[in-house]
Amino acid sequence: MKQPICGLLAFAALAPAQAVTPPSVEGAWGIARRGPVQAGATVAQETPRSPQAAPVTLTLKDALALAERNEPQLLARLSDARIAHEDARQARETRYPSFGVRSEFLNTQGNGVLPTSRYVTADGVHVYREWATMHQDLNAGIFTGSGVKRADEAELVAQAKVEIARRGLGATVTKAYYALLLAQRRYATFQQALDEAQRFVTISQNLERGGEVAHSDVVKSQLQQNSQTQVLREAELAMEAARLELAVLLYRDFNENFQIVDDLNLAPALPPLSEVQVMAARNNPDVRAAIGALRGAETDVKIARQAFLPSLSLDLVYGLEANAIALRSVYVANPEKGPVPTLGYFLDANLTIPVWDWGSRRSRVRQAELRREQANVELSSTQRELVKNLDAAYREAQTARDQRDLLRQAADLASENLRLNNLRYQAGEATVLEIVDAQNSLIQARTSLDDGEVRYRVAIANLQALTGPF
Numbered sequence: 021m022k023q024p025i026c027g028l029l030a031f032a033a034l035a036p037a038q039a040v041t042p043p044s045v046e047g048a049w050g051i052a053r054r055g056p057v058q059a060g061a062t063v064a065q066e067t068p069r070s071p072q073a074a075p076v077t078l079t080l081k082d083a084l085a086l087a088e089r090n091e092p093q094l095l096a097r098l099s100d101a102r103i104a105h106e107d108a109r110q111a112r113e114t115r116y117p118s119f120g121v122r123s124e125f126l127n128t129q130g131n132g133v134l135p136t137s138r139y140v141t142a143d144g145v146h147v148y149r150e151w152a153t154m155h156q157d158l159n160a161g162i163f164t165g166s167g168v169k170r171a172d173e174a175e176l177v178a179q180a181k182v183e184i185a186r187r188g189l190g191a192t193v194t195k196a197y198y199a200l201l202l203a204q205r206r207y208a209t210f211q212q213a214l215d216e217a218q219r220f221v222t223i224s225q226n227l228e229r230g231g232e233v234a235h236s237d238v239v240k241s242q243l244q245q246n247s248q249t250q251v252l253r254e255a256e257l258a259m260e261a262a263r264l265e266l267a268v269l270l271y272r273d274f275n276e277n278f279q280i281v282d283d284l285n286l287a288p289a290l291p292p293l294s295e296v297q298v299m300a301a302r303n304n305p306d307v308r309a310a311i312g313a314l315r316g317a318e319t320d321v322k323i324a325r326q327a328f329l330p331s332l333s334l335d336l337v338y339g340l341e342a343n344a345i346a347l348r349s350v351y352v353a354n355p356e357k358g359p360v361p362t363l364g365y366f367l368d369a370n371l372t373i374p375v376w377d378w379g380s381r382r383s384r385v386r387q388a389e390l391r392r393e394q395a396n397v398e399l400s401s402t403q404r405e406l407v408k409n410l411d412a413a414y415r416e417a418q419t420a421r422d423q424r425d426l427l428r429q430a431a432d433l434a435s436e437n438l439r440l441n442n443l444r445y446q447a448g449e450a451t452v453l454e455i456v457d458a459q460n461s462l463i464q465a466r467t468s469l470d471d472g473e474v475r476y477r478v479a480i481a482n483l484q485a486l487t488g489p490f
Contacts, residue, residue, distance in 0.1 A: 076278045078270075080197050083280070086270040087193045088186065097178070097185040104171070104178035111171035117156035122339075124149035135352040144343040144352040151339035159331035166323050173316040180309035187305065187485040194481035196266045198474045201282055203259035205470045210252040213463050216438075217245040220455060223446065237452040244456050284473040288480060290417050291490055296483065300410050303488035307406060310399040317392035324385040328374060335368040406486065413483040420476035427469040434458075434465035 078086070088094055126147040128137035137145045161167045224241045227233040267276045291299075301307070340362040342349040348359035374381065438458040444450035484490065 073277065077281060078278050079281045080194065080283065083197050083266070083270055084190055084193050087189055090270070090272050091185075091189050094182070094185040094189050097182040101175070101178040101182050104175040108168070108171035108175045111168045114157075114167065115162055115165075117154050117334075120153045120155075122149065122151040122153055122337075135355070146343055147341065148343070148345050149339070149341045150345065151337045151341075154334075154336040156334045157331065158334065160326035160329045161323060164322070164326070166319055166326065170316060170319040170323065173312050173319060177309050177312035177316065180305045180312060183305035184309065191481050191485045193266075193269055195478055196262070196269055197280060198284075198477050200259070200262040200266050201280060201284065202470055202474045203255065203262040204280075205282075206467055207252070207255040207259050209463060209466045209470070210248065210255045213459065214245065214248040214252050216459055217241065217248045220442075220459070221245050223442075224452065227446070232448060233452070240452045240456065244459065284470075284477060287473075287477050288490065290414075290421055290480070293414055296414055296487055296490075297410065299487035299490060300406060304406055304486055306402050307399075310395070310402040314392070314395040314399050317388065317395040321385065321388040321392055324381070324388040327381045327384065330371060330373045332372075333370045335370075336365065337368075338365040339363065410483075410486050413479065413486060417476065417479040417483050420472065420479045424469075424472040424476050427465070427472040431462075431465040431469045434462040438462045 124147075126142060126149070128139050128142045128145050128147075130136075130145045131138045135145075136143055221238070221241045224233060224237045228235055228238050263276055266280075267274055267278075270278070340347075340349075342362040343352050344350075344362075346359075347361065347363060349362050350359055351357060438455075438461070441450050441454050441458040445452070445455050
């Protein structure tokens with residue numbers, strides 16, 4: 021897969037010149053900031069693509085749903101959970117007796133003297149068996165329900181692992197989704213920066229023709245325009261690479277014909293720490309899986325100890341075993357008795373009492389106890405790891421939220437600073453270096469704001485991977 025992807029990226033880098041044509045007077049940044057859907061749709065429209073069907077608009081929820089249908093690890097965990105459910109069903113059914121029908125025909129060679137066959141076990145040369153059978157095992161596990169309990173606990177662990185895989189996939193898709201959104205926003209920012217640089221070239225050329233500024237100002241403005249053109253092309257390349265990364269997660273056929281919704285301004289609020297801790301304790305799948313594993317190990321110890329107890333098996337048969345298929349038949353060994361009843365039953369009961377096995381049962385008990393101790397250690401480690409990760413994720417979300425507010429203010433100030441310096445330059449009060457510095461400050465402020473917005477959304481996604489949605 022590396023060679024095709026690299027080829028696509030190289031193709032994006034060599035895109036024709038119209039790919040970096042400045043946007044309309046409104047500016048790409050204004051479009052990107054105007055609304056969630058419009059920002060994603062605008063960048064998608066301005067990227068040249070071959071004629072094809074209209075791109076599908078995807079929200080983050082849509083992207084997660086698509087990824088869940090394709091991700092191999094999650095699908096494997098779902099399959100494991102379904103298998104565990106069937107195991108639990110089978111464990112419940114073993115508590116009940118099994119029924120069947122058995123039909124046999126025994127054709128043996130006669131001895132030529134007696135009406136019976138040459139075999140002692142046969143009472144005639146033709147013997148028919150038509151039986152309805154019932155089998156039931158009675159042991160300690162049947163009465164205590166330990167087998168059913170163990171299967172239920174295994175199913176719970178499998179379901180918890182499904183949730184672990186789903187949340188891990190959610191964090192991965194969220195990062196890829198907002199990486200593409202960040203690349204699109206940067207592309208829009210650099211488009212407006214190029215538009216601003218071209219506008220400043222025009223201003224400086226007009227002022228030069230009027231004798232108000234030196235030719236060096238025009239040269240400096242043109243250098244700034246060339247620099248912004250190169251930066252825009254690099255941003256386009258990064259945007260295509262981010263689109264490829266997301267397409268790999270969403271589509272099996274590697275479909276790139278989609279656009280995403282800009283919902284950075286709709287980020288959920290950060291709940292209080294106490295509420296987050298309660299949600300993590302109640303909904304964290306790693307802890308649920310560890311608790312289920314410990315309970316399963318405790319049940320395994322009980323099952324191993326039950327091997328020391330007696331077990332009973334019952335086989336009940338109802339039907340006929342006669343020389344003819346009939347309700348009444350002549351017994352060939354005693355034909356003088358005439359027809360006798362053939363239908364009847366017999367019960368076979370087997371009681372097994374364990375006495376000596378050279379310590380194998382004791383060894384299996386010890387193995388189960390060792391697994392229980394290990395499961396207990398792993399549960400304690402998982403709980404400590406959750407406390408650490410929860411604290412780190414919450415602090416990261418807090419920091420990202422506070423930083424986002426400061427970055428918004430900085431972006432507004434940088435925009436106002438550029439506007440004022442443009443007015444000062446046209447009035448002859450500012451130098452070209454001040455204009456370039458104001459342009460670069462605005463670009464940096466806007467890209468930093470986009471980074472901060474994405475950082476907060478990713479921090480929220482990482483926190484929700486521990487607590488569940490909020």
